[in-house]
Amino acid sequence: MLCSKILMRYSCSKANKQLLYTEINLLFSERLEESFSVFPHKDIKKGGGQMKGKISVKEGIKIGCLCALIGICVCVAAVGSKKKVAVMLPVDQKIIILDAGHGGWDPGKTGSLGKDEKNINLAVMEKLQQYLEQGGATVYITRATDEALGSKKKADMAERKKIANESNGDILVSIHQNAFPSTGAKGAQVFYHKSSEDGKNLAELIQERLKTNVDNENKRLAKQNSDYYILRTTEIPAVIVECGFISNPAEEQLLNDEAYQTKLAWAIYLGIIDYFSQTESV
Known part of the structure; x- marks a missing residue:
């Protein structure tokens, strides 16, 4: 079974409730299928590019729910701030x-x-x-x-x-x-x-x-x-x-x-x- 792990980290300034950063790291921990471009797939978009991996419908539902939860957390944390939310992978700026x-x-x-x-x-x-x-x-x-x-x-x-x-x-x-x-x-x-x-x-x-x-x-x-x-x-x-x-x-x-x-x-x-x-x- 293809498994996934989503790590999220954020912090907010007490002074202005500004979301400083959000880091989302989507990692596939087991064997990928031979092709990353065969339908059905999930796209992970970053900077106009994309990485593709085949997942089952069951796993897709799980990931979808997790992403929805993350989205809610980000929106709540960002309330009151007009600043952009930065989404970064660990290799960003390396x-x-x-x-x-x-x-x-x-x-x-x-x-x-x-x-x-x-x-x-x-x-x-x-x-x-x-x-x-x-x-x-x-x-x-x-x-x-x-x-x-x-x-x-x-x-x-x-x-x-x-x-x-x-x-x-x-x-x-x-x-x-x-x-x-x-x-x-x-x-x-x-x-x-x-x-x-x-x-x-x-x-x-x-x-x-x-x-x-x-x-x-x-x-x-x-x-x-x-x-x-x-x-x-x-x-x-x-x-x-x-x-x-x-x-x-x-x-x-x-x-x-x-x-x-x-x-x-x-x-x-x-x-x-x-x-x-x-x-x-x-």
């Missing part, structure tokens, strides 16, 4: 750097189907970028097309580090695909640097969302790795999301499927939402 690994002359790993990692990385990143921007975040990306950032690997990685460290960002998420000599290895896994407590927290939250929203049988845990250049040299909390094993023919086919890429992006987005929800409540 600066997030997205890195699609490899590109151009560097294909990354190539699967048995002949598909290159670099293209999957870019596709997932683009979908994640859309969700974040719809949520109000400012997103900087290391590449928007099939291009490398340098003529050699060292120069390419140095440029990615530069973008991350000069952007004054809150977090960095780098998208990659895994590979292993054994074709049986599978499952998404998130990596962080051992010296970054925030990076560890972000990685664990994204890992949990990848499990609950993409593959509930995935037993992998977020793992520290101090060898990755982008994790060692980035000055902000950073994670590498290995979305799956391109060396596994069955998983490689999924990773090249647009609906599955959308699921991955949505799960990563929810993990980021969870992260900023926690940091703001501390």
Whole structure:
């Protein structure tokens, strides 16, 4: 069953009864359907954009009742004030750097189907970028097309580090695909640097969302790795999301499927939402 959780927070000034802010965070906590655009669906509108998820009629009624209750609370709190009510997601006004690994002359790993990692990385990143921007975040990306950032690997990685460290960002998420000599290895896994407590927290939250929203049988845990250049040299909390094993023919086919890429992006987005929800409540 698709479940939802609505978190609402507001406060009012005693002086003028003005509603200071309302924060509504609609999170789908279990597996989404393969498509977000198939009728029937609920639209969550933010800044002219929308996110879509299929829900049952029963769940729709529940969500409708909750939204109606929230609307009443907001109206009551805003009585006597002509100020606008600000509706914000936890990523609103955050600066997030997205890195699609490899590109151009560097294909990354190539699967048995002949598909290159670099293209999957870019596709997932683009979908994640859309969700974040719809949520109000400012997103900087290391590449928007099939291009490398340098003529050699060292120069390419140095440029990615530069973008991350000069952007004054809150977090960095780098998208990659895994590979292993054994074709049986599978499952998404998130990596962080051992010296970054925030990076560890972000990685664990994204890992949990990848499990609950993409593959509930995935037993992998977020793992520290101090060898990755982008994790060692980035000055902000950073994670590498290995979305799956391109060396596994069955998983490689999924990773090249647009609906599955959308699921991955949505799960990563929810993990980021969870992260900023926690940091703001501390």
